[in-house]
Amino acid sequence: MGLDLGSLFRDYHESLVRMLTRRTGDRGRAEELAQETFARAVAAPPLNPRPWLFAVALNLLREEGRNAATRERRLVLVRDEEHVAPYEQPDEAYEREETRLRVRAALAELSERDRDVLLLQAEGFDYDEIAQATGLARGAIGTTLARARKRLHEVYTQGEGGNHVARG
């Protein structure tokens, strides 16, 4: 069976965008990266699509991170989008946004590798797939995940405590 971009898209697009959104905190950018990733899948059809797609997307993200000019352009686009963001009940929105920011901050404390492994696992990747997508040895995945989870949890919980103290 050849590459069927349609089914590839159906199977992985949502998950890829979600992972990239979690990673970047920017839905629009995540979609752009996903589009570019699928465009590359067309140019060079992968044998093992899921780890391939996610590996390519993460590489694109890294490449892009090194590129200041691109980042600048993106800031403009993101700022524009914020104007059209829907508003919900203020309290609920505030709380949710606070949680989101805290998780983001905690995630930022992780090393890039730990973060990638964690996010891939959250998309239902098994250890073999994570190993393929990241280039890590399969035997190292459990340890990496243990460290990443612990750290994320730790930093998040610290943030929670800090906030309560500040409020109290």
Next chain:
Amino acid sequence: MSHVDDGTLHALVDDELDAQERASVEAHLASCGDCARRFAEATAMARQVTTLLGALDEVPSAGRAVPAAPRVSITTPDAARHAVSVPMRRRATVIRRLAIAASVMLVASVSYQVGRQREAPMAAAQDSSTAAATPEALAAAGAATSVSGATAAAVVAPAVTAAPPVVSAGERAARLATERTSVAGAGAAAVGPVATSATQQPFVPSVPMPAPPAAEGARQIDTSVARRAVAVQGAAVARMPALGTYDAASPPSERAMRMRRMEGQLNSVVVTGVQAATAREAQKAAADAAGDTGDARPLSIPGYRMSESESVSSVTVRRYVPEAGPTVTLLIVQASGKATARDARRDTVSQFVVTTVDGQSIVRWHAKERDYELRGALAPDSLVKLATLLR
């Protein structure tokens, strides 16, 4: 057995141990309270982390729609395969042109849909009277790009319309006029290379444009249209027979691989439009922004002024509004001029411009030192049928 390390505990949580490891770890947990407690913690932590990561999905810009998959997954009544008839020896060339055409049509399709969303249906009477008012303008538009008779032109009529393969300027103008007065959606699109001489300069639409009531949402140029269309273009090209499909069981022949590489170049022009992923492209984009290119400069359209312009890497989307009279919007998607010179030598699509007004699209592109154009009511289902041919 000694205590179980964290990595192994988490692997157990994730059910990633093989049967043997699993049995021995579980045996240990049964007899070691410490490790059993750590396992319970690891399980809870994994669950909690999953929940926390879920909180990241609530991003402020989540209101944006996810691009719809159907545009990419084009599946296929076989009958449509036979809708194009061309001599076999020309077939590869024509197929390639069709691929280019189809991809551009897909671009047009996206614009078309955007157009449809923001424009209220037009009164047919108003439409036909406007179109009839200036036949000279139509003829002029057609004459500027008269068809070179020496080159074969393929006509694709996915719906019911059968059109002659080579279209004269007059016929073209007439057909456009006819289409403009007919119900939009029954799309017939003529594809043909046109003489290159007169068309190098920017395209000046002289077709009379009926006035759509401008909705509030129409204000914002949607560059995501360009981005998505560009990605979809890659999909259409990938479905060309010449490309073949990749099959692990029977690797493609060397020739097929060569074809694939050629088409890959064609893709790459397009893909550069998606994002500036490399430093080189960023430089190019910066140069474009500084006006350092010929063709990427805003088109000058008499009677119109450019109201908005936004670039994403080498693709620029511009909106034009008339200086006086009824509100008409031209949405022009243009690839940068930088790509033009280099890619012309490579037999690749180097520039395309889509103008969509009231569901009528005029698409022009440049490939291998020739200009091509396509116009008509590019209904989405026609596009799907055409793309089907290219599988």
